[in-house]
Amino acid sequence: MNERLTVAADTIRTLAVDLPVNATFHIWLKATGHNSLGSVSFANARGKFAEVSIANAEEYGLRIYQVFGGGHVELSFDTATTAVSVIYWFTAADVLETGITVVHTNRGNAPPELPGGYHFRPPFGWMNDPNGFGRFDGRPHLFYQHYSHGLRWNTMHWGHAVSSDYLRWRHLPIFLFPSEDLTARPDKRGGAFSGTTIPLVDGPGIRVFFTEQVADRQPEQQIQLTATSSDLITAGQAEVVLASRPTGAGLTPDFRDPYVFRGPDGLWKMLLGSQSDEGGVILLYETEDRTAATGWTYVGKLLVEERYRTTAIECPCLLPLDGPATSRSTRWVLVYGLMNSKDEETGRQNLTMADVGWFDGRSFSKEFGQELDFGTDNYAFQAFLDGDRAVGIGWLANWADAHPDIDFPTAMTLPRAMHLSDGMLLTPPIGAAESLRSRILDRTRLAAGETVTFDNGAVEILFDLDEAGATFELELDHPGAAIAVFRDQRGLGIRYERDDGPASPLYVARGANPRRVRVFLDYGSIEVFADRGRWVGTKRIDGFEPIRAARFSAGAQSVVQATVWALKL
Known part of the structure; x- marks a missing residue:
């Protein structure tokens, strides 16, 4: 063309x-x-x-x-x-194979030009939460919160992309639109908020569930809708499935982000995030309708989160980890975001938690819990079961930095696997991430304590320490911030201090003592995976200036070997 x-x-x-x-x-x-x-x-x-x-x-x-x-x-x-x-x-006949061709954007919504950049970004406009992440018609699909006409949050639509490997995406037409009344003015009153997607049970296609928000609607600002698509390109007319919050549960108007999945009893289940006087709440619904279209009834509060003073739980998801959903011995992982939460010890906000335990279809029994990400910029994480493996992706930002009054172009995190090992939850990058390696930049100099410079902002660094928990500091040269990955007496962390900004929170995994560390750098982000994803930290970097070089400013004598790759999609 x-x-x-x-x-x-x-x-x-x-x-x-x-x-x-x-x-x-x-x-x-x-x-x-x-x-x-x-x-x-x-x-x-x-x-x-x-x-x-x-x-x-x-x-x-x-x-x-x-x-x-x-x-x-x-x-x-x-x-x-x-x-x-x-x-x-x-062309509708082959758009799933060829994607859309963008002819025009304006200066206010154009995507950044980032040579070698490999994180998912929309073809134009604003993006936040991943939605409806799943494999349909044989290929992974990613939907996401989207506003086409600027880089600021506004009336929410669903953008859409398809892939073969979770890394290389083809952009598809805008999938889900808010009501006509909401699209008439850019007044931030609401739109098609986050949700999930399941296969249709009676033929090809998908059913989507999402929250519709209308800020001035009474008595419910947020209600749950469903729509179907037979062609995976456009959604049909949406219908209300839950018109109100459960009565007598003491809930705030927060009532959003439906996540629909098969329970161990074979019934469709739905999780929703809310808030009550007790704390953040995850609500559980179920239906006996095999199509999941109707008959949703309230089961109860699956979880009440009293820590960190969250104003609402967002984007809950629940899926089996180490066995079939129907087995009583199978452990499940419950992931959820704590909106406006704050860890007073570190100053980090908007934490995401991952609880592992057992789910019998109506209650969740927690075995242990951990933070999903010590960097906190892996928010609104959504995962699904792709065959027998769990795969998830998050928004590479959080609401501590983003708000509707600033331009804020963002990305999705690297897709991550989820599995249990030695009683801990691991979330490493998916194996296909190794296919991003285009050429080796260094195999000797970084480990020797020398500076290694980069061609552009897309780099992977992998290094091994001589013993678990050895101290080090990997200094990353950036023109606008002091950035480093370190291990000290506190644990494994990311140091991020803007030259012109206030003091940053302490991004650290307390007590982490890794042996192997894998660092992914891209324009505007750093992702750290230690010991196959046992400890993971994700941090958004303001702007798109690339990290230009790396060196061990401390602890180089503890580095057994280190390899640096240039990355490219």
């Missing part, structure tokens, strides 16, 4: 595209004034043949147009009357 931008006049913009037959365009546009129409026209060698228009001057509206004949087509709009946020096209 061939796209080019030409300028025919001072205010006329023309986008030239060569199309296959039956190409579908999604165009988001708005009028620049309240007394005019915004419009985008289509033309070919025979002249203008179509136009889409809109009167709304407050928010971008979606227009869909199909070009049946293909060939060379030019799209034009007058910037004096029309603002265009996004234009992309696709």
